Amino acid sequence: MSIQPETVRRVTAKLYDRSLRGIPSDTRSALLALETIDRSETARHTLRIMVESADAAARDSHFICSDAGVPVFFVRVGTQARFAGDVRRAITDGFADLVGNIQPPLLPHVTHPLTLERGHAGKGMPLTTFDLVDGSDCVDITCSPKALGSGRWEALEIFSFPDRATIERYVIETVCKAGSQPCPPVVIGVGVGGSFDYAAKMAKEATLRPIGERHAEPLVADMERRLAAAINKTGFGPMGTGGDSTALSVNVNYCAGHGFTPVAVAFNCWINRRTRARIYNDNRVEIVE
Amino acid sequence: MSIRTHRMHFPLSADDARSLRAGDQLILDGEIVVTAGLPTHQRLLKALGGAEPLPLQLHGGCLFHIGSYSQEAADGSFQVLYINPTTSTRFNPYMPALIRQLGLHAVGGKGGLDAASVEAMKETGCVYLSFLGGGCTLLSQALRGVLEIGWPDMLTHYRVVRLKVEGLGPVTVAIDAHGNSCYADAQAQASASMDAILSELDAGRAEFCGNRS
Numbered sequence: 001m002s003i004q005p006e007t008v009r010r011v012t013a014k015l016y017d018r019s020l021r022g023i024p025s026d027t028r029s030a031l032l033a034l035e036t037i038d039r040s041e042t043a044r045h046t047l048r049i050m051v052e053s054a055d056a057a058a059r060d061s062h063f064i065c066s067d068a069g070v071p072v073f074f075v076r077v078g079t080q081a082r083f084a085g086d087v088r089r090a091i092t093d094g095f096a097d098l099v100g101n102i103q104p105p106l107l108p109h110v111t112h113p114l115t116l117e118r119g120h121a122g123k124g125m126p127l128t129t130f131d132l133v134d135g136s137d138c139v140d141i142t143c144s145p146k147a148l149g150s151g152r153w154e155a156l157e158i159f160s161f162p163d164r165a166t167i168e169r170y171v172i173e174t175v176c177k178a179g180s181q182p183c184p185p186v187v188i189g190v191g192v193g194g195s196f197d198y199a200a201k202m203a204k205e206a207t208l209r210p211i212g213e214r215h216a217e218p219l220v221a222d223m224e225r226r227l228a229a230a231i232n233k234t235g236f237g238p239m240g241t242g243g244d245s246t247a248l249s250v251n252v253n254y255c256a257g258h259g260f261t262p263v264a265v266a267f268n269c270w271i272n273r274r275t276r277a278r279i280y281n282d283n284r285v286e287i288v289e
Numbered sequence: 290m291s292i293r294t295h296r297m298h299f300p301l302s303a304d305d306a307r308s309l310r311a312g313d314q315l316i317l318d319g320e321i322v323v324t325a326g327l328p329t330h331q332r333l334l335k336a337l338g339g340a341e342p343l344p345l346q347l348h349g350g351c352l353f354h355i356g357s358y359s360q361e362a363a364d365g366s367f368q369v370l371y372i373n374p375t376t377s378t379r380f381n382p383y384m385p386a387l388i389r390q391l392g393l394h395a396v397g398g399k400g401g402l403d404a405a406s407v408e409a410m411k412e413t414g415c416v417y418l419s420f421l422g423g424g425c426t427l428l429s430q431a432l433r434g435v436l437e438i439g440w441p442d443m444l445t446h447y448r449v450v451r452l453k454v455e456g457l458g459p460v461t462v463a464i465d466a467h468g469n470s471c472y473a474d475a476q477a478q479a480s481a482s483m484d485a486i487l488s489e490l491d492a493g494r495a496e497f498c499g500n501r502s
Contacts (some may be wrong), residue, residue: 062426066373104370181400183422235478241471
C-alpha cells in the first residue's frame with residue numbers, strides 16, 4: 001500500500017483549517033498558569049480574555065485571528081513511507097481546496113515580495129520543508145501558519161566564537177525589539193549554530209516543541225529556563241500593555257558548526273498555531289493535535 | 290488598584306477621550322471606522338492633500354487598525370463577516386498627520402503607536418485602544434451592521450469601513466490623551482531593568498566544561 005496524494009491533500013487542508021479555530025491544549029494550560037501568577041491586574045484580565053477568545057472560536061468553529069497567515073508545513077518523511085503520487089503538488093492542491101471552501105473565507109495574505117500584490121496563491125506556496133526520518137513507515141505533517149504580527153520580528157545574526165552570554169543577550173535584545181508587537185505572551189524558538197539556513201530552521205522547529213518540554217541536554221535546558229525567566233522580567237506582558245507574562249516558553253535547538261555561529265530567534269504569537277497529523281502507508285490518518 | 294471599566298458611545302467626544310486613563314478598560318457601542326491597509330493610509334493622506342475625496346466622513350471620529358472581511362451581496366449591499374486588529378506600529382509614519390488633520394478622538398489596533406503619535410493624540414484629545422490580537426470571534430460578535438464601505442475598489446481589509454457595534458470589547462486604553470502610554474512604560478521598564486536582568490542571567494549560568502581552543 002502507498003500513501004495516496006488525495007490523503008495528503010485532504011490532511012493538509014484539514015490541518016490548516018483546524019489551526020485557525022483552536023489553540024493547542026498545552027498553550028491554553030500555559031496561558032491559564034500565567035494568569036494565576038502575573039502581578040498585573042490588566043495582564044491577568046487580558047490572559048483571561050485570550051482563553052475566552054480561544055474557547056469561543058473553538059465552540060463556534062470560527063477564526064481566532066483574522067490573519068490566517070501564510071501556509072507553512074513541516075513534513076517528516078519516513079524512509080519506509082511510500083507515495084503513490086506527487087506530494088508537493090498534493091499540498092499545493094490541499095491549500096487551494098482550503099481557500100476555495102473555507103467558511104468564513106480567508107483574507108488574501110499571500111504577498112508577492114517584489115510587487116506587494118496580494119492574493120491566495122503565489123510562487124513557492126505553501127512554504128514546506130521536508131526532512132527524512134530513518135526507519136519510519138509514516139509521514140508526520142505539522143501545520144504552523146505564519147502571520148504578520150509574529151513573523152515580522154524574527155531575526156538572525158551571525159557571531160564569531162560567541163560565548164553563551166553573547167548568545168543570550170542577542171535573544172533578549174530581539175525580544176525587546178519585538179516588544180508589544182508579536183502579540184505576547186509568545187513562544188520563542190532559538191536556533192544556534194550550523195549555518196545561516198540551518199539556524200533559522202532550528203529556531204522555527206523550536207517554536208513547535210510542546211510547552212513545558214525542556215531540551216534533553218542540561219546546558220541547553222539551563223539556558224532555556226534562564227532566558228524565559230529573564231524575558232518575563234522585561235515587563236511587556238500580554239499584548240504588550242504591561243505585565244510579567246511575555247514568554248510562554250523559550251525553546252533552544254542547536255547543532256555544531258564552524259566558529260561563525262548564527263543565532264536565529266523565531267516567535268509564535270499567543271495563539272501558537274500548531275496542528276499535526278500522521279499518515280501511514282495504508283492511508284490511515286492519525287490527528288496528533 | 291482595581292481596573293476601571295467604562296462603557297462609551299462612539300464616535301467618542303474629546304471630553305470622553307480625555308476622561309479615560311491608560312490602563313482603563315472600555316466597552317464600545319455605536320459607530321467605529323476600521324481599516325488595515327498601508328496603501329489606505331497613504332491614500333488617505335493624499336486625499337487630505339486634495340487628490341480625491343475622503344472615502345467617508347472621518348473628521349472628529351475614530352480610526353482603528355482593524356481588518357475586516359467585507360463581501361458584496363447580490364443586491365449591492367455589503368456584509369462584514371469578521372473583524373480583528375492588526376499591528377499599528379507599521380502605520381507610525383502616517384498617524385500623526387492623520388490624527389491631527391482628521392481631529393481623531395480614538396485610534397487603536399494592537400501593538401501601540403510611537404511618541405510622535407502620542408503627541409498628536411494629546412493635541413486632539415485622542416486615546417489608543419488595544420484590541421485583543423486573536424480576538425476575532427469575540428470582537429466579531431459585537432458587529433451589528435455595516436454602515437458604509439469606503440474605497441471598495443481596494444482589497445477587503447484595506448477598505449475603510451464604518452461599522453455599527455454593540456458591546457465591542459472590553460479593550461484596554463493603552464495610550465491616553467494625556468501622554469501616558471502602556472507601551473512606552475513597558476519599554477522604559479525593560480530598559481531600566483536590563484542591567485539587573487542581564488546580571489541575573491549571568492549569575493545563574495551554570496558552568497559547563499568545554500574545550501574552547
